[in-house]
Every structure is written in C-alpha cells, then in structure tokens.
Amino acid sequence: xxxxxxxxxxxxxxxxxxxxxxxDSIAEVAFAGRSNAGKSSAINAITxxxxxxxxxxxxxxxxxxxxxxxxxxxxxxxxxxxxxxxVPLSVKNKWQEELEKYLRRRQALCGLILLSxxxxxxxxxxxxxxxxxxxxxxxxxxxxTKSDKLKRGAAQNTLLAVEKELKPFSNVTVQLFSSxxxxxxxxxxxxxxxxxxxxxx
Numbered sequence: 001x002x003x004x005x006x007x008x009x010x011x012x013x014x015x016x017x018x019x020x021x022x023x024d025s026i027a028e029v030a031f032a033g034r035s036n037a038g039k040s041s042a043i044n045a046i047t048x049x050x051x052x053x054x055x056x057x058x059x060x061x062x063x064x065x066x067x068x069x070x071x072x073x074x075x076x077x078x079x080x081x082x083x084x085x086x087v088p089l090s091v092k093n094k095w096q097e098e099l100e101k102y103l104r105r106r107q108a109l110c111g112l113i114l115l116s117x118x119x120x121x122x123x124x125x126x127x128x129x130x131x132x133x134x135x136x137x138x139x140x141x142x143x144x145t146k147s148d149k150l151k152r153g154a155a156q157n158t159l160l161a162v163e164k165e166l167k168p169f170s171n172v173t174v175q176l177f178s179s180x181x182x183x184x185x186x187x188x189x190x191x192x193x194x195x196x197x198x199x200x201x
Contacts, residue, residue, distance in 0.1 A: 014064035028075035033115030035081030045179035
C-alpha cells in the first residue's frame, strides 16, 4: 500500500465512548500526552494543517476522542490531554473509564504516539502509558516535544537518557520533535506509515 497522505486528514467525529467510534476503521493511531505537551501542534505539523486539531479545543469536546480520517479507512485519533479536566471526580472517573475501554478494546488501534515535553520527560502519566503499551504488546513511539526549547547538545543528552531508560522495551521508540521548527516531522510520519499501512490482520 502507498504511503499515507497526511495532508488529506479531515475531522470526522468526536466520540464520547467506544460505541461512538467510527465503525469503518481498518487501522488507527492514537495520540496521547499531558495537556501541555504540544499534542495539537504535533498533529497539525504532521498533517501540514495549521488548524486541524484545534477542533479538539472547542468547549465541550475536551473530554471526547477526536477522529481525523485519512485515505483508505485509516484514522489519526486525538485523545484528550491528561490533566485536562477541572471537573467533579465522578465525571473524571467516568471519562478515564471510557478512555481505558478505548485503549483496551479498540480493535483497529495499531499504535500509540505519546508526547512528552523534552524539558519534563517521562512524568507519571507517560510511564503509565508506556507500561500499558508494553503489557498490551502495542507499539508506542515517544515524541520528545518542544525540542527547540533546549540547545542541541542538551536535547541530544535528554534523548540519549530517555533511550537508555526505554531500552528494555522492544516495542517502544523515541525521537526529538519540534512542531515550531518542523524538526522530526518526517521521522514521525515514517513511523505512522509503518503502522497504518501494515496493520495486523
């Protein structure tokens, strides 16, 4: 199958639960990260569309799973940023339950892109997602975002330190990424291509 045309991504729907997710998905990759990790900026940079992921910031949609369609029934999926909600605990618990159902039961899910601010890498949520992906045998690719905020040497040192920590996990990879400077976009697209064009049968 040919490479994905990420610039053709279009917003399709926001799902409140697993049952509301698009039924035609053959393969999809979900983007996860803390609410300040630069997730929307990364999705926009990868698709070459400056406003695509802003839809997820529309009031009322912050607790929904946002689906962006690619050609051939493939999807990019924007999960709400962790730490998003100043809402009652009962509401937050309900949402976490729906998110976990999506991650555990969504058959089309073939990979996770985890975004982590390079200045504060591998926070508790990041580690939880990595542990979950390892246990679930689902490939995970970590984007160390905002790499332009550090000097090149410091960014490389952080990358090496994170690579060393993640070395025991064969299904976890990591790279530097800056949506502001357009650094790492081709590498991220290549990873997505690998997952989306060769989904498990």
